[in-house]
Amino acid sequence: MTTRSETIIRIPTLRTPNLVLRAPGAQDYEAYVAFRASPRSRGTGGPYDRTASFSHFAELIGHWVIRGYGRWVVADPETDTALGIVGLMYPEDWPEAEIAWTVFDSAEGRGIAFEAASAARQYAYDVLGWSTVISCVLPDNTRSIALAKRMGATYEADYAHPEMGSLGIWRHVGPEALA
Amino acid sequence: MNRSSIPTIETGRLILRGPEPGDYPNFKATFASYRSRFMGGPLNPYEAWMLYAAEIGHWEIRGFGMWMIHDKSTDETYGMAGGWQPAGWPEREIAWIIWPDKSGKGYALEATHAVRSHYYANGWDSAVSYIDPMNLDSIRLAERLGAKKDPEAQTIDGSDAVYRHPAPAALKDSQLAHGIEMEIDHYADPMFKPKGWALD
Numbered sequence: 001m002t003t004r005s006e007t008i009i010r011i012p013t014l015r016t017p018n019l020v021l022r023a024p025g026a027q028d029y030e031a032y033v034a035f036r037a038s039p040r041s042r043g044t045g046g047p048y049d050r051t052a053s054f055s056h057f058a059e060l061i062g063h064w065v066i067r068g069y070g071r072w073v074v075a076d077p078e079t080d081t082a083l084g085i086v087g088l089m090y091p092e093d094w095p096e097a098e099i100a101w102t103v104f105d106s107a108e109g110r111g112i113a114f115e116a117a118s119a120a121r122q123y124a125y126d127v128l129g130w131s132t133v134i135s136c137v138l139p140d141n142t143r144s145i146a147l148a149k150r151m152g153a154t155y156e157a158d159y160a161h162p163e164m165g166s167l168g169i170w171r172h173v174g175p176e177a178l179a
Numbered sequence: 180m181n182r183s184s185i186p187t188i189e190t191g192r193l194i195l196r197g198p199e200p201g202d203y204p205n206f207k208a209t210f211a212s213y214r215s216r217f218m219g220g221p222l223n224p225y226e227a228w229m230l231y232a233a234e235i236g237h238w239e240i241r242g243f244g245m246w247m248i249h250d251k252s253t254d255e256t257y258g259m260a261g262g263w264q265p266a267g268w269p270e271r272e273i274a275w276i277i278w279p280d281k282s283g284k285g286y287a288l289e290a291t292h293a294v295r296s297h298y299y300a301n302g303w304d305s306a307v308s309y310i311d312p313m314n315l316d317s318i319r320l321a322e323r324l325g326a327k328k329d330p331e332a333q334t335i336d337g338s339d340a341v342y343r344h345p346a347p348a349a350l351k352d353s354q355l356a357h358g359i360e361m362e363i364d365h366y367a368d369p370m371f372k373p374k375g376w377a378l379d
Contacts, residue, residue, distance in 0.1 A: 026240050054266035055229065058236030065235045066200045066228075092207075092228035162223055 011064050014072065016119045019112060021072035021086065024060050028073050028082045032057050035104045043141035044102055045164050063089065069128060071100060074116045083107035086116035088124055095159045095169055098134050099124070101147070113147055121151070125175035132174055136167040152177070185238055188246065190293045191367050193286065195246035195260065198235050202247045205256050205278050206231050214279040217314040237265065243298065245274065248290045257281040260290035262298055269333040273306045273344060275320070285366030287320055292359050295324070299347040307332060309339040318342070323362070325355040
């Protein structure tokens with residue numbers, strides 16, 4: 001006997017002046033695999049082969065189900081093309097919940113990560129009621145460090161991760177500072 | 180997931196539902212154990228969590244995936260079974276894992292028989308299981324399901340054996356299918372004590 005009734009989660013859509021943050025879906029998979037195979041993914045521990053990228057993409061979606069929050073696909077509001085992956089991430093064995101960002105090659109240099117990460121942070125504070133949030137950045141990822149600083153985050157400590165190695169913990173300004 | 184939903188499958192003793200956050204501790208404990216040695220384990224907590232999230236996301240990418248096996252009366256979980264095809268898998272697989280302390284009750288047979296029937300009723304015309312040649316419990320389960328080793332089939336990486344399941348037409352109303360259902364009924368019968376060691 002089979003019934004089709006169980007919807008497992010609804011992923012909210014966020015809109016910013018230039019972007020849409022929406023649920024990741026199967027249509028974004030190839031763009032994600034291509035980005036993860038490119039040298040540009042070094043900043044997030046890559047490059048990754050197709051096998052690893054499948055797992056990571058599946059994990060991206062499952063994260064929403066397990067935690068009730070997660071990372072969005074940042075899309076162009078006109079074309080719905082995926083420009084990057086930005087949002088809230090907290091796998092097990094991670095220091096704390098973090099704001100994570102990744103922008104695909106074709107979309108870099110347009111302030112997309114800043115705009116999307118700021119929206120994700122606002123969501124964490126306003127909708128989820130978080131009082132603090134961090135971002136984990138690999139120590140040689142100078143562009144992400146620059147973005148963390150631009151968002152007002154300050155370096156706090158290093159975290160030794162079993163897979164990723166040493167991660168810098170950057171703590172964001174709290175909700176009261178943004179109010 | 181906005182668009183897709185995971186169907187629920189009921190059998191005599193079991194209900195199969197999409198994996199949920201509350202089901203994670205048993206999954207983690209199993210993948211931290213020796214039981215997971217044929218499935219890439221044992222895993223550290225980060226790897227186990229990521230794999231569990233990926234079990235869920237697989238549904239969105241492929242449109243099919245692994246169910247959590249629950250006891251129909253108590254809701255207790257016994258393991259997972261379903262369809263599995265991450266990148267690098269040549270064909271769609273029927274896969275399963277039973278928590279170490281829940282083996283020997285025929286739950287894997289009952290669950291895999293049901294998920295195979297479900298996929299056959301929903302358009303699959305074939306299925307395989309990729310099994311480590313040292314994983315004797317799983318090889319026996321594959322054989323009880325009527326799967327046969329297919330030496331011609333492409334493996335994942337050469338270290339696995341491919342067991343090909345009987346095609347939908349060969350399984351439907353067959354002696355094999357009746358035999359599987361009879362064996363499941365025996366496990367479910369509290370008065371019946373099969374001789375020999377009960378496997379998954």
